[in-house]
Amino acid sequence: MAHQSDLIAEDITAYLKAQEEKSMLRFITCGSVDDGKSTLIGRLLYDSKLIFEDQLSALEADSKKMGTQGQEIDFALLVDGLAAEREQGITIDVAYRFFSTDKRKFIVADTPGHEQYTRNMATGASTADVAILLIDARRGVLTQTRRHSFICSLLGIKRIVLAVNKMDLVDYNQDVLNEIDADYRTFAKDFGFAEITTIPLSALKGDNIIEKSDATPWYDGPSLMHYLETVQVGDARQAADFRLPVQWVNRPNLDFRGFSGTVASGTIKVGDPIKALPSAQESRVKSIVTYDGDLEEAVAGEAITLTLEDEIDISRGDVIAAKDHPPEVADQFEAKIIWMHDDAMLPGRPYLFKTANKTIPGSVTDLKHKINVNTLAKTAAKKLELNEIGVCNIGLDSRIAFDAYGDNKETGAFIIIDRLTNTTVGVGMIDFALRRASNIHWQALDVDKSARADQKHQRPAVLWFTGLSGSGKSTIANIVEKRLFARGRHTYTLDGDNVRHGLNQDLGFTDADRVENIRRVGEVAKLMVDAGLMVMTSFISPFRAERRMVHDLMAEGEFIEVFVDTPIEVCAERDPKGLYKKAKAGEIKNFTGFDSPYEEPERAAIHVKTAEADAEACADQIIEYLEQHGYLNANGGNRD
Amino acid sequence: MTKTLTHLKRLEAESIQIMREVAAEAENPVMLYSVGKDSAVMLHVAMKAFYPSKPPFPLLHVDTTWKFREMIEFRDNMAKDLGLELLVHINEEGVKAGVSPFTHGSAQHTDIMKTQALKAALDKYGFDAAFGGARRDEEKSRAKERVFSFRSAQHRWDPKNQRPELWNLYNARKNPGESIRVFPMSNWTELDIWQYIHLENIPIPSLYLSKKRPVVERDGQLFMVDDDRMPLNEGEEPMMKPVRFRTLGCYPLTGAVESEADTLEDVIQEMLLTTSSERQGRVIDHDSAASMEKKKQEGYF
Numbered sequence: 001m002a003h004q005s006d007l008i009a010e011d012i013t014a015y016l017k018a019q020e021e022k023s024m025l026r027f028i029t030c031g032s033v034d035d036g037k038s039t040l041i042g043r044l045l046y047d048s049k050l051i052f053e054d055q056l057s058a059l060e061a062d063s064k065k066m067g068t069q070g071q072e073i074d075f076a077l078l079v080d081g082l083a084a085e086r087e088q089g090i091t092i093d094v095a096y097r098f099f100s101t102d103k104r105k106f107i108v109a110d111t112p113g114h115e116q117y118t119r120n121m122a123t124g125a126s127t128a129d130v131a132i133l134l135i136d137a138r139r140g141v142l143t144q145t146r147r148h149s150f151i152c153s154l155l156g157i158k159r160i161v162l163a164v165n166k167m168d169l170v171d172y173n174q175d176v177l178n179e180i181d182a183d184y185r186t187f188a189k190d191f192g193f194a195e196i197t198t199i200p201l202s203a204l205k206g207d208n209i210i211e212k213s214d215a216t217p218w219y220d221g222p223s224l225m226h227y228l229e230t231v232q233v234g235d236a237r238q239a240a241d242f243r244l245p246v247q248w249v250n251r252p253n254l255d256f257r258g259f260s261g262t263v264a265s266g267t268i269k270v271g272d273p274i275k276a277l278p279s280a281q282e283s284r285v286k287s288i289v290t291y292d293g294d295l296e297e298a299v300a301g302e303a304i305t306l307t308l309e310d311e312i313d314i315s316r317g318d319v320i321a322a323k324d325h326p327p328e329v330a331d332q333f334e335a336k337i338i339w340m341h342d343d344a345m346l347p348g349r350p351y352l353f354k355t356a357n358k359t360i361p362g363s364v365t366d367l368k369h370k371i372n373v374n375t376l377a378k379t380a381a382k383k384l385e386l387n388e389i390g391v392c393n394i395g396l397d398s399r400i401a402f403d404a405y406g407d408n409k410e411t412g413a414f415i416i417i418d419r420l421t422n423t424t425v426g427v428g429m430i431d432f433a434l435r436r437a438s439n440i441h442w443q444a445l446d447v448d449k450s451a452r453a454d455q456k457h458q459r460p461a462v463l464w465f466t467g468l469s470g471s472g473k474s475t476i477a478n479i480v481e482k483r484l485f486a487r488g489r490h491t492y493t494l495d496g497d498n499v500r501h502g503l504n505q506d507l508g509f510t511d512a513d514r515v516e517n518i519r520r521v522g523e524v525a526k527l528m529v530d531a532g533l534m535v536m537t538s539f540i541s542p543f544r545a546e547r548r549m550v551h552d553l554m555a556e557g558e559f560i561e562v563f564v565d566t567p568i569e570v571c572a573e574r575d576p577k578g579l580y581k582k583a584k585a586g587e588i589k590n591f592t593g594f595d596s597p598y599e600e601p602e603r604a605a606i607h608v609k610t611a612e613a614d615a616e617a618c619a620d621q622i623i624e625y626l627e628q629h630g631y632l633n634a635n636g637g638n639r640d
Numbered sequence: 641m642t643k644t645l646t647h648l649k650r651l652e653a654e655s656i657q658i659m660r661e662v663a664a665e666a667e668n669p670v671m672l673y674s675v676g677k678d679s680a681v682m683l684h685v686a687m688k689a690f691y692p693s694k695p696p697f698p699l700l701h702v703d704t705t706w707k708f709r710e711m712i713e714f715r716d717n718m719a720k721d722l723g724l725e726l727l728v729h730i731n732e733e734g735v736k737a738g739v740s741p742f743t744h745g746s747a748q749h750t751d752i753m754k755t756q757a758l759k760a761a762l763d764k765y766g767f768d769a770a771f772g773g774a775r776r777d778e779e780k781s782r783a784k785e786r787v788f789s790f791r792s793a794q795h796r797w798d799p800k801n802q803r804p805e806l807w808n809l810y811n812a813r814k815n816p817g818e819s820i821r822v823f824p825m826s827n828w829t830e831l832d833i834w835q836y837i838h839l840e841n842i843p844i845p846s847l848y849l850s851k852k853r854p855v856v857e858r859d860g861q862l863f864m865v866d867d868d869r870m871p872l873n874e875g876e877e878p879m880m881k882p883v884r885f886r887t888l889g890c891y892p893l894t895g896a897v898e899s900e901a902d903t904l905e906d907v908i909q910e911m912l913l914t915t916s917s918e919r920q921g922r923v924i925d926h927d928s929a930a931s932m933e934k935k936k937q938e939g940y941f
């Protein structure tokens with residue numbers, strides 16, 4: 001691995017010392033097929049001499065065998081190790097290459113091929129400090145250039161190298177370069193790049209790669225390598241406000257409680273005032289703990305553990321931030337999404353959203369438009385397909401702390417995970433938080449059951465309480481409704497009191513009337529579910545067949561049978577309405593449990609036993625069931 | 641004023657972030673500890689990641705019973721010094737069947753004593769995430785590897801079913817039965833590893849440094865006679881030569897290089913001036929035509 005430095009042979013200790021101070025740069029190369037991307041990367045690897053002799057002799061042999069460059073070395077072969085994988089159908093989103101010079105270590109994200117281009121390039125660009133956009137000098141700025149620039153800008157890359165390659169084929173003509181440079185600057189002005197550096201190159205001949213070339217005496221900028229070795233990066237991230245997304249709560253013993261994470265941006269010093277989000281509790285930094293000793297100060301990119309002066313409750317996924325410049329906290333925002341899966345993104349479908357260390361259920365509440373990567377045209381859409389980019393409103397089940405991606409990549413990015421397969425299906429970049437009032441744009445959707453449910457951010461269902469008179473149905477249903485209401489759910493309870501006096505006042509207690517009573521209640525409950533509500537019904541509903549009938553009225557998962565199981569002696573003893581007394585005295589006929597049967601559910605979804613647990617505990621059990629079965633965390637309806 | 645993090649600090653921070661993420665999300669993680677230099681660095685970074693806590697996972701070594709004796713001693717001392725739980729797994733059936741590199745060939749030996757044994761160990765303890773020290777620069781085809789690599793319940797790697805990885809947001813959610821291999825050192829190069837060992841003074845087995853050792857020459861490679869299980873050919877006499885190892889594994893499968901480099905600096909110097917890549921000393925790479933991909937699909941790390 002012959003490095004160029006003479007120090008290696010002369011004074012290895014001095015060399016190592018110098019090497020240990022090197023910085024690192026990550027960049028991405030973007031180009032269309034045949035622009036010379038592989039040749040360029042191969043050339044950088046080769047010229048930084050990070051190539052072993054056994055690899056080199058293999059390269060020379062391959063080059064001759066392939067004959068692509070006559071007797072010359074074909075540098076592209078150095079990086080093209082993925083042909084076999086491609087044939088096997090292995091997805092290569094990005095290949096990472098490494099090389100280093102005496103000044104820097106480099107990680108190159110190389111995104112091969114053009115199918116899946118958006119997804120691949122976005123992946124490579126997400127971690128890149130700089131992008132090298134390759135342009136064939138003979139062809140100038142093309143559609144692809146726009147696409148590449150757009151994706152770079154979307155992912156927040158600020159520094160662009162416009163690498164005008166194959167200058168040897170245009171006689172190193174300065175006018176060609178100037179024209180391309182001018183074209184590109186006009187066209188890129190809306191992309192928000194901080195710096196565009198145009199370099200005339202020949203990857204094949206090595207012009208302006210490492211050294212300035214004699215073939216372009218008119219060019220007064222840096223060689224590509226000189227640029228890469230000296231470009232300033234990471235300063236913006238350090239200048240931004242302090243953010244530490246908590247990754248792991250560090251509790252080795254009862255006396256130490258630290259918050260471990262990587263500083264996403266800014267700097268932090270011992271004694272600095274902080275605010276923890278979303279709770280908004282405040283404290284000060286007591287110590288910055290690392291294995292190598294406590295620090296006085298830590299900066300963006302460092303993995304640290306913070307301890308605080310006060311005992312405040314912070315858990316994984318919370319963000320510790322500068323007290324006076326905290327991030328926003330919201331559960332609804334606008335974001336740009338890049339879809340990465342064969343199954344299209346559908347608004348309203350529940351997904352998981354993972355931001356810095358926090359995973360939260362939610363859904364896309366509105367797809368405003370998609371953006372064509374080639375023309376940048378905005379078009380209306382009902383879904384996002386693989387490799388499409390859309391501007392969306394997102395609603396989460398709970399609030400998160402975040403920054404706009406443009407201000408802070410680390411706290412403004414998220415990935416989208418499919419809840420069934422657990423795969424990553426998309427990624428997003430937050431633009432800004434939405435005020436509730438401004439975020440409901442339903443014109444794109446039909447107003448149907450799921451639209452209504454989505455609007456309420458809930459999953460509608462009927463909790464069908466069945467049990468003897470006095471078993472506790474209404475009491476428990478009441479508590480459950482209060483709990484759901486407190487969580488912001490839209491609810492309604494149907495019971496004897498509000499149904500018998502109106503809708504069903506014509507019905508008595510014969511078996512036929514009981515059946516009709518339940519049928520009507522079932523139909524009303526169904527309408528309410530259609531309206532997007534969570535409905536509690538509290539009726540003895542003694543017959544299995546009728547409960548079955550109601551079950552069959554509803555869609556899968558909308559009917560939850562709750563058996564309030566109380567022995568008849570207990571009910572008779574409680575006798576809240578004095579009915580058991582009357583029934584015993586023969587004053588009421590057809591009383592369930594006496595002269596009318598109660599058919600216990602065989603497989604109720606929830607079975608509460610009030611003789612063993614009080615009403616609150618029974619309500620707990622029901623809420624727990626709802627949580628475990630996704631009735632309370634789904635943000636959005638039943639679109640799938 | 642901007643404080644520039646060195647490349648080693650950035651790599652270290654990235655590895656720490658990955659390790660913490662797994663500790664937070666996996667139910668039962670483990671660190672595969674192979675006693676080599678990459679494992680040494682990985683373990684050192686793990687000590688940093690959770691400090692002042694200890695890493696919240698045990699170390700697992702799959703012992704083929706043919707490792708250099710010094711590796712075993714070194715391994716036990718490391719675990720003891722650091723106060724970490726060390727699990728050693730040996731494929732006892734393989735031992736009973738007398739599997740060795742000499743009788744079964746390197747490919748079969750590795751398969752039975754390493755690949756199969758690793759799967760059995762992961763199943764036995766129910767580990768759902770396993771850290772490995774593999775790097776992307778080890779081989780051209782590793783360049784595209786994910787940091788989080790998902791395996792089916794049968795430990796198979798499905799190349800078509802791997803997840804996009806953007807930023808530092810890793811999706812660690814698994815389906816029932818699935819497990820993850822996590823490579824926190826993906827972006828380190830061999831040179832980074834050595835520089836970091838040097839900078840941080842990380843202990844490594846002295847096999848990496850040159851010493852006079854008993855070796856025999858076979859097919860142009862030098863092999864150390866580490867114990868008397870090594871069958872010698874007619875007239876073959878171990879010779880004492882100054883050698884060191886560039887990678888560590890089963891001694892009958894690990895070629896030595898002749899060298900006078902007996903300090904870490906000298907080793908790094910030699911490596912920087914050398915002309916052959918790291919994997920040359922590994923017999924398994926030459927042994928079969930099967931690609932790395934195939935081995936990985938079968939569960940070789």
Ligand SMILES: Nc1nc2c(ncn2[C@@H]2O[C@H](COP(=O)(O)OP(=O)(O)O)[C@@H](O)[C@H]2O)c(=O)[nH]1
Nearest residue numbers: 033034035036037038039076165166202203204
């Ligand atoms: N004349 C000339 N040819 C080049 C240059 N760079 C690359 N090429 C050739 O263009 C073709 C495509 O190059 P390659 O690196 O494989 O392109 P990729 O598809 O972008 O990776 C090959 O035949 C290269 O030799 C250059 O600067 N000048």
